Amino acid sequence: MYLAAIGGCFTFVVILVGVWTRLVDAGLGCPDWPGCYGALVVPDAQRAAGFAPDLPLDPFKAWMEMFHRYIASGLGLVALTLAWMAWKNRHIQDYPVAVSWVLLGIICLQGAFGAWTVTLQLWPQVVTLHLLGGFTVLACFFWLYFRLKACRQSDRRPIRLPGLWWLVGFLLVAQVALGGWTSSNYAGIACTGFPTCNNEWWPDYIDFDEGFHLTQEVGPNYLYGQLHAGARTAIHYTHRLGALALGLGLILLTLHYKHHTGARRWLLAALGTYLLQVSLGIILVLNALPLSVALLHTAGAALLMLLLLRSGWSLGRLESASPAFSYRKVVHA
Known part of the structure:
Protein backbone atom coordinates (compact mmCIF):
# COMPACT_ATOMS: atom_id res chain seq x y z
CA MET A 1 0.00 0.00 0.00
CA ARG A 157 -17.90 -3.10 -1.05
CA PRO A 158 -17.99 -2.77 -4.85
CA ILE A 159 -17.21 0.52 -6.53
CA ARG A 160 -19.98 1.85 -8.77
CA LEU A 161 -19.12 5.25 -10.16
CA PRO A 162 -22.12 7.39 -11.17
CA GLY A 163 -22.65 8.40 -14.78
CA LEU A 164 -22.19 12.11 -14.11
CA TRP A 165 -18.77 11.44 -12.63
CA TRP A 166 -17.78 9.50 -15.75
CA LEU A 167 -18.87 12.45 -17.89
CA VAL A 168 -16.71 14.89 -15.94
CA GLY A 169 -13.85 12.39 -16.02
CA PHE A 170 -14.13 12.21 -19.81
CA LEU A 171 -14.09 16.02 -20.04
CA LEU A 172 -10.95 16.13 -17.89
CA VAL A 173 -9.16 13.52 -20.02
CA ALA A 174 -10.15 15.41 -23.17
CA GLN A 175 -8.85 18.66 -21.67
CA VAL A 176 -5.53 17.09 -20.73
CA ALA A 177 -5.26 15.71 -24.27
CA LEU A 178 -6.03 19.17 -25.66
CA GLY A 179 -3.38 20.64 -23.40
CA GLY A 180 -0.85 18.12 -24.69
CA TRP A 181 -1.87 18.83 -28.29
CA THR A 182 -1.56 22.56 -27.66
CA SER A 183 1.92 22.15 -26.20
CA SER A 184 3.21 19.67 -28.78
CA ASN A 185 2.11 21.95 -31.62
CA TYR A 186 3.48 25.08 -29.89
CA ALA A 187 0.09 26.75 -29.84
CA GLY A 188 0.29 28.11 -26.30
CA ILE A 189 0.35 31.74 -27.39
CA ALA A 190 -1.51 31.36 -30.69
CA CYS A 191 -4.24 33.41 -28.99
CA THR A 192 -3.06 36.55 -27.26
CA GLY A 193 -5.29 38.36 -24.82
CA PHE A 194 -8.14 37.11 -22.66
CA PRO A 195 -11.07 36.49 -22.89
CA THR A 196 -10.82 37.34 -26.59
CA CYS A 197 -8.40 35.67 -28.97
CA ASN A 198 -6.19 38.20 -30.74
CA ASN A 199 -8.83 40.86 -30.03
CA GLU A 200 -11.59 38.74 -31.62
CA TRP A 201 -14.23 36.54 -30.05
CA TRP A 202 -14.04 34.19 -33.06
CA PRO A 203 -10.99 34.70 -35.31
CA ASP A 204 -11.99 34.44 -38.97
CA TYR A 205 -8.69 32.81 -39.97
CA ILE A 206 -9.11 29.86 -37.59
CA ASP A 207 -8.38 26.49 -39.26
CA PHE A 208 -9.81 23.49 -37.38
CA ASP A 209 -9.22 21.04 -40.23
CA GLU A 210 -5.48 21.57 -40.23
CA GLY A 211 -5.24 22.07 -36.48
CA PHE A 212 -6.76 18.66 -35.76
CA HIS A 213 -5.35 16.81 -38.74
CA LEU A 214 -4.21 13.76 -36.75
CA THR A 215 -2.23 12.16 -39.57
CA GLN A 216 0.55 14.69 -39.73
CA GLU A 217 3.53 13.50 -41.72
CA VAL A 218 6.15 11.43 -39.93
CA GLY A 219 9.68 12.57 -40.69
CA PRO A 220 10.01 16.33 -40.15
CA ASN A 221 11.53 17.65 -36.95
CA TYR A 222 8.54 18.96 -34.97
CA LEU A 223 10.62 21.03 -32.57
CA TYR A 224 8.85 24.44 -32.49
CA GLY A 225 5.99 23.01 -34.58
CA GLN A 226 5.04 22.76 -38.24
CA LEU A 227 1.50 24.20 -38.31
CA HIS A 228 0.52 27.61 -39.63
CA ALA A 229 -0.99 30.33 -37.43
CA GLY A 230 -4.64 29.55 -38.21
CA ALA A 231 -4.23 25.89 -37.24
CA ARG A 232 -2.47 26.75 -33.99
CA THR A 233 -5.19 29.26 -33.19
CA ALA A 234 -7.82 26.55 -33.66
CA ILE A 235 -6.00 24.28 -31.22
CA HIS A 236 -5.59 26.99 -28.60
CA TYR A 237 -9.20 28.15 -28.93
CA THR A 238 -10.51 24.59 -28.58
CA HIS A 239 -8.45 24.20 -25.41
CA ARG A 240 -10.22 27.27 -24.00
CA LEU A 241 -13.63 25.86 -24.94
CA GLY A 242 -12.68 22.56 -23.33
CA ALA A 243 -11.82 24.37 -20.12
CA LEU A 244 -15.25 25.99 -20.13
CA ALA A 245 -16.99 22.63 -20.62
CA LEU A 246 -14.93 21.03 -17.85
CA GLY A 247 -15.76 23.88 -15.47
CA LEU A 248 -19.49 23.52 -16.10
CA GLY A 249 -19.24 19.77 -15.56
CA LEU A 250 -17.41 20.20 -12.25
CA ILE A 251 -19.97 22.73 -11.04
CA LEU A 252 -22.82 20.40 -11.94
CA LEU A 253 -21.17 17.43 -10.24
CA THR A 254 -20.44 19.45 -7.10
CA LEU A 255 -24.00 20.77 -6.87
CA HIS A 256 -25.48 17.33 -7.46
CA TYR A 257 -23.55 15.83 -4.53
CA LYS A 258 -23.45 18.88 -2.27
CA HIS A 259 -25.17 17.02 0.59
CA HIS A 260 -22.56 14.28 0.85
CA THR A 261 -19.65 15.33 3.03
CA GLY A 262 -17.48 12.41 1.96
CA ALA A 263 -17.48 13.47 -1.68
CA ARG A 264 -18.29 17.17 -1.32
CA ARG A 265 -14.98 18.19 0.22
CA TRP A 266 -13.02 16.56 -2.60
CA LEU A 267 -15.29 18.05 -5.25
CA LEU A 268 -14.96 21.51 -3.72
CA ALA A 269 -11.19 21.06 -3.68
CA ALA A 270 -11.33 19.99 -7.33
CA LEU A 271 -13.42 23.04 -8.19
CA GLY A 272 -10.94 25.30 -6.39
CA THR A 273 -8.06 23.68 -8.26
CA TYR A 274 -9.93 24.21 -11.52
CA LEU A 275 -10.28 27.92 -10.79
CA LEU A 276 -6.56 28.07 -10.03
CA GLN A 277 -5.90 26.32 -13.35
CA VAL A 278 -7.95 28.92 -15.19
CA SER A 279 -5.99 31.68 -13.48
CA LEU A 280 -2.69 30.06 -14.43
CA GLY A 281 -3.89 29.68 -18.01
CA ILE A 282 -4.71 33.38 -18.20
CA ILE A 283 -1.29 34.25 -16.77
CA LEU A 284 0.35 32.03 -19.39
CA VAL A 285 -1.44 33.81 -22.21
CA LEU A 286 -0.90 37.34 -20.93
CA ASN A 287 2.78 36.79 -20.11
CA ALA A 288 3.94 34.72 -23.11
CA LEU A 289 4.27 31.33 -21.39
CA PRO A 290 6.60 31.83 -18.40
CA LEU A 291 8.18 28.42 -17.76
CA SER A 292 7.46 28.26 -14.03
CA VAL A 293 3.77 29.00 -14.57
CA ALA A 294 3.55 26.44 -17.37
CA LEU A 295 5.00 23.84 -15.00
CA LEU A 296 2.47 24.79 -12.31
CA HIS A 297 -0.29 24.50 -14.91
CA THR A 298 0.64 20.87 -15.55
CA ALA A 299 0.94 20.17 -11.82
CA GLY A 300 -2.52 21.67 -11.35
CA ALA A 301 -3.95 19.38 -14.01
CA ALA A 302 -2.45 16.34 -12.28
CA LEU A 303 -3.79 17.50 -8.91
CA LEU A 304 -7.23 18.06 -10.40
CA MET A 305 -7.24 14.52 -11.74
CA LEU A 306 -6.27 13.09 -8.34
CA LEU A 307 -8.98 15.07 -6.58
CA LEU A 308 -11.58 13.88 -9.08
CA LEU A 309 -10.44 10.29 -8.56
CA ARG A 310 -10.65 10.72 -4.80
CA SER A 311 -14.18 12.07 -5.11
CA GLY A 312 -14.95 9.10 -7.36
CA TRP A 313 -13.78 6.69 -4.68
CA SER A 314 -16.16 8.32 -2.19
CA LEU A 315 -19.03 8.49 -4.67
CA GLY A 316 -18.45 4.87 -5.65
CA ARG A 317 -18.91 3.88 -2.03
CA LEU A 318 -22.12 5.92 -1.86
CA GLU A 319 -23.51 4.40 -5.04
CA SER A 320 -22.83 0.89 -3.75
CA ALA A 321 -24.62 1.53 -0.45
CA SER A 322 -27.98 0.03 0.39
CA PRO A 323 -31.08 1.00 -1.65
CA ALA A 324 -32.42 2.78 1.40
CA PHE A 325 -29.61 5.30 1.14
CA SER A 326 -30.87 8.86 1.32
CA TYR A 327 -29.15 11.68 -0.54
CA ARG A 328 -29.68 13.90 2.47
CA LYS A 329 -27.89 11.53 4.80
CA VAL A 330 -24.48 12.69 5.91
CA VAL A 331 -22.02 10.08 4.73
CA HIS A 332 -18.30 9.81 5.26
CA ALA A 333 -16.69 7.66 2.61
Missing part, protein backbone atom coordinates in the same frame (compact mmCIF):
# COMPACT_ATOMS: atom_id res chain seq x y z
CA TYR A 2 2.73 2.45 0.98
CA LEU A 3 4.81 1.46 -2.05
CA ALA A 4 1.85 2.42 -4.27
CA ALA A 5 1.68 5.81 -2.53
CA ILE A 6 5.42 6.31 -3.05
CA GLY A 7 4.99 5.31 -6.68
CA GLY A 8 2.22 7.88 -7.10
CA CYS A 9 4.36 10.67 -5.64
CA PHE A 10 7.28 9.54 -7.78
CA THR A 11 5.08 9.60 -10.89
CA PHE A 12 4.02 13.17 -10.10
CA VAL A 13 7.71 14.16 -10.06
CA VAL A 14 8.44 12.25 -13.29
CA ILE A 15 5.57 14.03 -15.06
CA LEU A 16 6.84 17.44 -13.97
CA VAL A 17 10.42 16.63 -14.96
CA GLY A 18 9.15 15.46 -18.35
CA VAL A 19 7.17 18.65 -18.82
CA TRP A 20 10.13 20.78 -17.78
CA THR A 21 12.32 18.87 -20.26
CA ARG A 22 9.86 19.78 -22.98
CA LEU A 23 9.48 23.39 -21.87
CA VAL A 24 13.22 24.00 -22.15
CA ASP A 25 13.21 22.31 -25.59
CA ALA A 26 15.35 19.42 -24.35
CA GLY A 27 13.13 16.65 -25.76
CA LEU A 28 15.73 16.01 -28.45
CA GLY A 29 18.70 16.77 -26.21
CA CYS A 30 19.85 13.24 -26.98
CA PRO A 31 19.25 12.21 -30.60
CA ASP A 32 19.12 8.48 -29.83
CA TRP A 33 17.45 6.17 -27.30
CA PRO A 34 17.95 4.75 -24.68
CA GLY A 35 21.48 6.14 -24.61
CA CYS A 36 22.75 9.62 -25.36
CA TYR A 37 25.04 9.93 -28.37
CA GLY A 38 25.66 6.21 -28.04
CA ALA A 39 26.55 6.36 -24.32
CA LEU A 40 24.67 5.56 -21.13
CA VAL A 41 25.66 8.95 -19.71
CA VAL A 42 26.05 12.27 -21.49
CA PRO A 43 29.43 12.16 -23.29
CA ASP A 44 31.83 14.99 -23.99
CA ALA A 45 31.48 17.14 -27.09
CA GLN A 46 34.16 15.24 -29.00
CA ARG A 47 32.49 11.86 -28.64
CA ALA A 48 29.08 13.38 -29.37
CA ALA A 49 30.44 14.93 -32.57
CA GLY A 50 31.80 11.56 -33.63
CA PHE A 51 28.40 9.93 -33.07
CA ALA A 52 26.24 12.65 -34.68
CA PRO A 53 28.30 15.33 -36.48
CA ASP A 54 25.19 17.24 -37.60
CA LEU A 55 23.67 17.37 -34.10
CA PRO A 56 25.96 19.35 -31.77
CA LEU A 57 25.81 18.51 -28.09
CA ASP A 58 24.02 20.86 -25.70
CA PRO A 59 25.12 19.50 -22.29
CA PHE A 60 22.25 21.10 -20.34
CA LYS A 61 19.54 19.74 -22.65
CA ALA A 62 21.20 16.34 -22.87
CA TRP A 63 21.42 15.99 -19.09
CA MET A 64 17.80 17.12 -18.69
CA GLU A 65 16.69 14.42 -21.14
CA MET A 66 18.82 11.72 -19.52
CA PHE A 67 17.72 12.68 -16.00
CA HIS A 68 14.12 12.24 -17.13
CA ARG A 69 14.98 8.79 -18.51
CA TYR A 70 16.81 7.75 -15.34
CA ILE A 71 13.98 8.59 -12.98
CA ALA A 72 11.39 7.09 -15.34
CA SER A 73 13.39 3.86 -15.23
CA GLY A 74 13.26 3.98 -11.44
CA LEU A 75 9.49 4.29 -11.64
CA GLY A 76 9.45 1.15 -13.75
CA LEU A 77 11.24 -0.72 -10.97
CA VAL A 78 8.55 0.37 -8.50
CA ALA A 79 5.82 -0.93 -10.82
CA LEU A 80 7.72 -4.19 -11.36
CA THR A 81 7.94 -4.70 -7.59
CA LEU A 82 4.19 -4.07 -7.19
CA ALA A 83 3.44 -6.55 -9.99
CA TRP A 84 5.64 -9.16 -8.29
CA MET A 85 3.85 -8.57 -4.99
CA ALA A 86 0.50 -8.95 -6.76
CA TRP A 87 1.54 -12.30 -8.18
CA LYS A 88 2.82 -13.40 -4.79
CA ASN A 89 -0.47 -12.38 -3.08
CA ARG A 90 -2.83 -13.47 -5.85
CA HIS A 91 -4.45 -15.99 -3.52
CA ILE A 92 -5.73 -13.15 -1.26
CA GLN A 93 -9.35 -12.34 -1.96
CA ASP A 94 -9.92 -8.93 -3.59
CA TYR A 95 -6.20 -8.25 -3.95
CA PRO A 96 -5.87 -5.85 -6.93
CA VAL A 97 -3.77 -8.17 -9.10
CA ALA A 98 -5.19 -6.87 -12.37
CA VAL A 99 -4.58 -3.22 -11.50
CA SER A 100 -0.97 -4.00 -10.54
CA TRP A 101 -0.24 -5.76 -13.82
CA VAL A 102 -2.08 -3.17 -15.91
CA LEU A 103 0.08 -0.52 -14.25
CA LEU A 104 3.24 -2.37 -15.24
CA GLY A 105 1.97 -2.76 -18.81
CA ILE A 106 1.20 0.95 -19.13
CA ILE A 107 4.66 1.89 -17.84
CA CYS A 108 6.25 -0.41 -20.41
CA LEU A 109 4.14 1.28 -23.09
CA GLN A 110 5.30 4.64 -21.72
CA GLY A 111 8.88 3.55 -22.29
CA ALA A 112 8.01 2.86 -25.92
CA PHE A 113 6.39 6.28 -26.26
CA GLY A 114 9.53 7.82 -24.78
CA ALA A 115 11.61 6.14 -27.45
CA TRP A 116 9.22 7.18 -30.24
CA THR A 117 9.23 10.76 -28.97
CA VAL A 118 12.94 10.89 -29.84
CA THR A 119 13.02 8.69 -32.95
CA LEU A 120 9.98 10.40 -34.50
CA GLN A 121 11.38 13.83 -33.61
CA LEU A 122 8.63 15.10 -31.30
CA TRP A 123 5.77 13.96 -33.54
CA PRO A 124 2.78 15.68 -31.82
CA GLN A 125 0.64 12.52 -31.73
CA VAL A 126 3.30 10.63 -29.78
CA VAL A 127 4.11 13.56 -27.48
CA THR A 128 0.43 13.95 -26.59
CA LEU A 129 -0.05 10.22 -25.99
CA HIS A 130 3.11 10.23 -23.86
CA LEU A 131 1.58 12.92 -21.64
CA LEU A 132 -1.71 11.04 -21.39
CA GLY A 133 0.23 7.90 -20.52
CA GLY A 134 1.94 9.70 -17.66
CA PHE A 135 -1.40 10.83 -16.27
CA THR A 136 -2.73 7.27 -16.67
CA VAL A 137 0.19 5.88 -14.68
CA LEU A 138 -0.47 8.42 -11.93
CA ALA A 139 -4.15 7.47 -11.86
CA CYS A 140 -3.29 3.75 -11.66
CA PHE A 141 -0.93 4.26 -8.73
CA PHE A 142 -3.58 6.31 -6.96
CA TRP A 143 -6.34 3.77 -7.56
CA LEU A 144 -4.04 0.89 -6.61
CA TYR A 145 -3.31 2.58 -3.29
CA PHE A 146 -6.99 2.76 -2.39
CA ARG A 147 -7.65 -0.77 -3.61
CA LEU A 148 -4.81 -2.07 -1.44
CA LYS A 149 -6.09 -0.04 1.50
CA ALA A 150 -9.58 -1.51 1.09
CA CYS A 151 -8.12 -5.01 0.82
CA ARG A 152 -6.10 -4.48 3.98
CA GLN A 153 -9.24 -3.34 5.81
CA SER A 154 -11.29 -6.24 4.35
CA ASP A 155 -13.61 -3.69 2.80
CA ARG A 156 -15.31 -5.64 -0.02
